[in-house]
Structure formats: structure tokens, C-alpha cells
Amino acid sequence: MSFSGGWYPVALSNQLEPATSAGTRLFDREICIWRDSDGGVHAWEDRCPHRGMRLSFGFVRGDRIACLYHGWQYDMQGRCRFIPAHPQLDVPSTIRVATYPCIDRLGMVWMCSDLKMEMPLDLPIDRRDIAPVRSLYVDCAPIATMQALSARSECTVLAGGALISIHAGPQNMIAGFQPFGKGKTALHIVFLGSPEQYPGNARRSAAVWAEELRHDLEREPVPDTAPAGSYEAAPWRS
Amino acid sequence: MTKTTDIVALDEWYAIAVMADVGGNPIRTRLLGQDIIYGRGPNDRVSVHEVDASGRPGAALPTRERYNCLWTSLGAPRHEIFRLAEAEEKDRRVVVCGWIKMRTSGLRLVENFLDMAHFPYIHPNILGAEPHTEVPQYASEIRRDVDEVWATNCQFYQPQIVANGPGGMVQLTYRVPSPFVVMLYRVCPSSPDRLDVIMMFIQPIEEDLCRALPVMYLIDDRSSQIDLLNFEQVIFLQDRIIVENQRPLLLPLEPRSETPTRADLSSVVFRRWLKEKGLRFGTAEGGRDLV
Structure with a gap:
């Protein structure tokens, strides 16, 4: 199998708080995701056109994100609106950042991998009550991760590979599948249902399940790459 | 990586050490992709050498002591180190x-x-x-x-x-x-x-x-x-x-x-x-x- 252009989840919604930004990758492209003060999500090329600084290091104020380096401010459409070094300058409309379609759905932040593609996000599941578990970043290629996941658990692959319904243990989990890059995959794991339906211990056991999955995926293909001691030191083991 | 082939970069002078740190024990560092070694010889003379593929000191490089630093070049500088x-x-x-x-x-x-x-x-x-x-x-x-x-x-x-x-x-x-x-x-x-x-x-x-x-x-x-x-x-x-x-x-x-x-x-x-x-x-x- 292979992954084609389209919509992919790049974060758990609750991990991207209002007025913050974060850096991630999709197919090895560096992406800045940020949430404005009103809760809207944005996925941009992670590069200020001025001097190439990663915008994910920037700061969000209201409905704009400003580059950390020189404070250039961009509006929600990616257009530069203010250059502090020249406060009187009417900023040319040509100065803009490449923006990707981006939306919150199923407790995850989704982005379309293609700048020009204008296809709506069409998911086979539509729920508003979501209990987020955790995001899992695995040093394992996306295809190998998908195969290992299918071999371990009873899985149903949905949305062209962007969602996986996993039947492991008593509950059904949903994992958003992010092809992060060569040799790296992210899974954004949620339960379908309200957080009250899935109290602490249910989510905790899912988190342990996810951690064991990561342990196996990172150990199996290249045993030496698993950093010694990192699992024993993890807080959920104590 | 290996030594660059960029003549323009090779022909410049580079500060590679603070003079106070240049002593009898040779120190290895890297410049423009090339491993080099520097130190002070028995007669107190400072030298810089390329390190060849077998790990042994190779060609001696030009040196200067300016602005409290040791300078060298991997090429043939066409001018002296700038004056301050x-x-x-x-x-x-x-x-x-x-x-x-x-x-x-x-x-x-x-x-x-x-x-x-x-x-x-x-x-x-x-x-x-x-x-x-x-x-x-x-x-x-x-x-x-x-x-x-x-x-x-x-x-x-x-x-x-x-x-x-x-x-x-x-x-x-x-x-x-x-x-x-x-x-x-x-x-x-x-x-x-x-x-x-x-x-x-x-x-x-x-x-x-x-x-x-x-x-x-x-x-x-x-x-x-x-x-x-x-x-x-x-x-x-x-x-x-x-x-x-x-x-x-x-x-x-x-x-x-x-x-x-x-x-x-x-x-x-x-x-x-x-x-x-x-x-x-x-x-x-x-x-x-x-x-």
C-alpha cells in the first residue's frame, strides 16, 4: 500500500491550545500548526518568507501569528500585515506564507497535504463527543507501522489510511494516522464517546497499550535504535 | 564530509583556536570539511597540519597569530588577514x-x-x-x-x-x-x-x-x-x-x-x-x- 495526497491528522485538538503554535511534519514537509484566539486552526508551511525562520517558533496574538525572528505578523489567510522594522510601511500583498486547508474533526487537527487540492474532508465517522488519549510518535516508517498495527490487533482502515479503528481490549480506539516522514509515524488516539464514558483508568490503559506498541515497533526493525533506559524511565511505568 | 573543492573558501584565512589554548598536546579540529591538527612543537613553534585519510599528519598549512587567535588556510590566500x-x-x-x-x-x-x-x-x-x-x-x-x-x-x-x-x-x-x-x-x-x-x-x-x-x-x-x-x-x-x-x-x-x-x-x-x-x-x- 502507499499513502496518497489528501487529508491527514497532525495533532490531537486538545494538545493545540488557543493562541499557541507547534511544529510538525507531513511526508517530511515541515508544517506550522497554530490556533488563533477564537479557536480556529491553521496549517502553514513552516517558514517565514523573510529569512526562512520556522514560524512554529512564532507567537500568536489574536488572529495573527508573528515570526519570532523579526515580529512580522501574518493574518489568518497567510498574508503579511505588519513589518515592525518599517512600522509605516503598507505591506505588499505579495508577501504571504503558503497555507494548507486545515480543520478540527474527531478531536484531531486535520490538514490537507496538497496546497492546491480543494477536496472537502469526508470522514466515515462524525462524532463530536471524543475522549482524547494521547499522540504517539514512533520511529517507524508509515507503511511498516500500518502493517505491524494490522498484525497485532483487529483493525479497520478508514479514510484512505488516515484513520484506523482498533479493537484491542475492551474498548474500540480510533487512531488518526499521520505519515510524518521517512521512518517516522504519528498516531493520534481517541475514544469515540464523552470523556465521562472513558474515565482515567480506561484512557490510562489505552496509553499503556500505545506505549507498548511504540516499544515493539521501534525495537523490531532496528534493535539498536531504541534508546536504552527510555522506557523504564517513562513516568507511566512507575 | 571531505574537504571542499570551493577554491574561494579554501583561499581564505580562518581563526581555528584561541592562542592560549594552543599547547604541547596536539588538538584535532575540522575546517571546510577537512580534518586538521594543531599544536606547539618542542621549539615552541606553532604548526597546523592536514590530517590525511590514514589519520596521520599531512601537509603543513600556513599559520598566523592575530587577535589572540591562531589562523590558518587550506589554500593560497591572496591577501593578509584584515587589519584592525x-x-x-x-x-x-x-x-x-x-x-x-x-x-x-x-x-x-x-x-x-x-x-x-x-x-x-x-x-x-x-x-x-x-x-x-x-x-x-x-x-x-x-x-x-x-x-x-x-x-x-x-x-x-x-x-x-x-x-x-x-x-x-x-x-x-x-x-x-x-x-x-x-x-x-x-x-x-x-x-x-x-x-x-x-x-x-x-x-x-x-x-x-x-x-x-x-x-x-x-x-x-x-x-x-x-x-x-x-x-x-x-x-x-x-x-x-x-x-x-x-x-x-x-x-x-x-x-x-x-x-x-x-x-x-x-x-x-x-x-x-x-x-x-x-x-x-x-x-x-x-x-x-x-x-
């Missing part, structure tokens, strides 16, 4: 800071040093402060007679010109005597008819890896040595967050790949100068394909 008149003044205080290694092209570091517009954001309440963000117009040129880049009539608001003093406009002059050396002259707070000099020597290790050494020639008999070192360390660690997160890490010389404004004039002139020289090492055009 202030270094000959007897009442100057010389402050040699430590090396700081950074995962970026040394050329990105030069540009960051030339840049005033980032002061209020990256060095807040030290070298700049909001809302004083405007960069007044200044001049920048390639000086053909000396083959250097200069930026003159630079002014910027700094919140503390002297420690715990009031803020105001500082007057700065920037000078780039060679592609991996950059310095600034600042009107001296305690003696307004003289200029403090802050230099940065860069040792390009690989295309996207370098280390930088700030060296200052000051008119200052009040600040303690540790305060001066701490000040520089804070500044450089703040800058490091930027230069290691610019994309690409290598400096693009193609004019349309980034978006300069008037405040970036010295960067525009610097890139034009590098392009004219034909320098490729550490540039996005000539280097390896990186992020």
Missing part, C-alpha cells in the same frame, strides 16, 4: 569569549550579526525593546579598494546603552572583511570620541556546521570580565535558537528565495558580494541539498 587599527591601541581591553558551536551555515551567522531588526525580539531588554522596532535607513556597500562589505550610519534604539543606564539610539558601523569574519564598531559609551569593536570569527566546520568566537576590543575599565563573558554568552545563545531553525540552513544567494526589506540592505549587499566572489561553501546554491 583599534587592536594596536595600548589602552584597549581585549575580551576573548568562548567558542559556540552551531548547527547552521557560518554565513547565516554573519547575516544574523549584521541584522538590527531582530534586537527587540531575540534580545529583548538587552539590545532592543518593543515598541522601538523601527530600523532607520542606513547605507551599505561593497568597498572595492579593500574588497570588504560595510554598513554605515546604522542606528537603533537600545534599552540600556550602559549597564542600568537609560535607553537611547546607538550608532553602529558594520564591517565584513572576509566571508566568515564580521565585526561592528559601536560609539563607546564611556568615551564618545572612540569606538568599541566587537568581532566574530567563524570556523566553518562543514557546510551546515560552524563554531563562532566573539572577540572584543573595548574601552572599558569598569565591567568585570565575568560580566562581559556572561553578556556575550546570553546574546549568542539567544541567536542560536534562530540560526539553527532557519530553512534552509544554508544561505540562499538567489535573490528571490527570501524577502528582504530596506532593513536587510546589508544582507542584500553581503549576498551580492558572495555571489560575485563565487563562494559556494555554506550557500544553498553550492552546497549539498539539506532540509
